[in-house]
Amino acid sequence: MPRTTLTDWLTNFIPHPGAPEWRERVRRAGGALLGIAFTGIATHLLFGSAGDIPMLVAPMGASAVLLFGASESPLAQPWSIVGGNLVSALVGVACAQWIATPVLSAAVAVALAISAMFLCRCVHPPSGAVALTAVLGGPAVHALGFRFVVTPILFQSFALLSAALVFHALTGHRYPRAVWRAAAPANAPASTLGTPAQAAEEAGVLADPQRLSFDEITCEEFMTSADHAVPLTMGRFAALETLRRHGVHALPVVDDAHRLVGTVTHHDLAHGRPEGFGRRLWRALRRTTLQVEETVEAVMASGAQAVHRATPLTHLASIFADHSCYEVPVFDDARRLLGVVKHSDMIRWLHQHAGAAYAYAERPVADAS
Structure with missing residues (x-):
């Protein structure tokens, strides 16, 4: 590989220099703090007495990064988090029950979750962790069965989304963003655009x-x-x-x-x-x-x-x-x-x-x- 080409390729590993100003960083971090706190408290108040519902599932932390730290991304829009977590939880629970080998079950769950998210137009990266949690979450998660889809996944997804909607509105930040309104790509065939x-x-x-x-x-x-x-x-x-x-x-x-x-x-x-x-x-x-x-x-x-x-x-x-x-x-x-x-x-x-x-x-x- 020529030296120039190798150098250009290695520069792809350099972290992106762009970052919001300090005030915006504090705003986004504060939003994540409030969002996760609200989600955890709401889950505890409504389901804490049951003892078998996790107060917070780990994928919600990754969702908070998108909803508050990169809210302009198509991956952070309302349907992405709700739909992505919903279909991934369904796929994960099904694989956990029907495939006995944990590693194979986890791999199939993530692959099918990605396929389902593409099919439903709700790609949300943290949802891959939702599918893994359903498979590898341990006896407590397995005992919930398909209840895991509704509580905690669907409930916590809606709680975190509600917190994001209120927080962005109060801080004057436009969310959600209608990313689908963007113009069609230049190479799109005319038949796909309709009249x-x-x-x-x-x-x-x-x-x-x-x-x-x-x-x-x-x-x-x-x-x-x-x-x-x-x-x-x-x-x-x-x-x-x-x-x-x-x-x-x-x-x-x-x-x-x-x-x-x-x-x-x-x-x-x-x-x-x-x-x-x-x-x-x-x-x-x-x-x-x-x-x-x-x-x-x-x-x-x-x-x-x-x-x-x-x-x-x-x-x-x-x-x-x-x-x-x-x-x-x-x-x-x-x-x-x-x-x-x-x-x-x-x-x-x-x-x-x-x-x-x-x-x-x-x-x-x-x-x-």
Whole structure:
């Protein structure tokens, strides 16, 4: 393996530098504290006298990490935690009763739980631990049988979710997030999108025609992930391979704190920065190495067309038209990269919602008399 390729691969193990500010960290940790405390106290008050119901099951700690620490994740939404824990508990109890070998039962339980969560669209990583708990939880859990699904799993899932809903509402944080409203991916076949009116109907647009305005939608609601972002120190040829692998026209460039610092295009990476005589002379005098000149930082375009996450989507129309770009990076208050808004997604959204507006206008109006 070439040295450059090995180095780039090893950088994948470096922890992600992005982290919320201290106030937000305290808010999320405090939410987890209150959520777990509420769940445990509620279980004890309602079922404590029975003596056979665990006050807290371990997977709830992992669920708390998602509900309070990463509440914007699709894996942390209400149906994910309730549905994921429910189907995983059912699968786990069934495997514990029907498969005598513990290791085989645990393996089958986790595999079937994942399959069931995909089928029910409720993938929730801590639910894998729910399935394992049902199998390896010991005599007390086995004695509960399918009661384990309702108490404690389903009850504690609802209790923790209720605490999260109240906590986020009181602290001014938007939860849950309708992640399914995001625009369809660019490579999705047209047959899966349905007609524009059907797509808009499913998204609830016809019930609220005011949402057809770009002024009502922020870039944060519309953006997709920016998993093709590259660091300043990445080699030019490695970045070019990343660009080709993702099939995009440009790559967002971030620093060590995941702050957006610019963009680099295929032209920049393929041809590098043109050098005048003065620059070549200065490089010769300073004896700058070829490796330094071959980084993304050396060839990227200065500045970038980017927007804050609260920017209305209508603001992007002029950016796409005036600068001929295919996607616009979205950043937060600390200028950390959050995602990108793609030109193709906006066109697809307009096509779908224009059909929705037409369908809404064509609906017969009930006679007021």
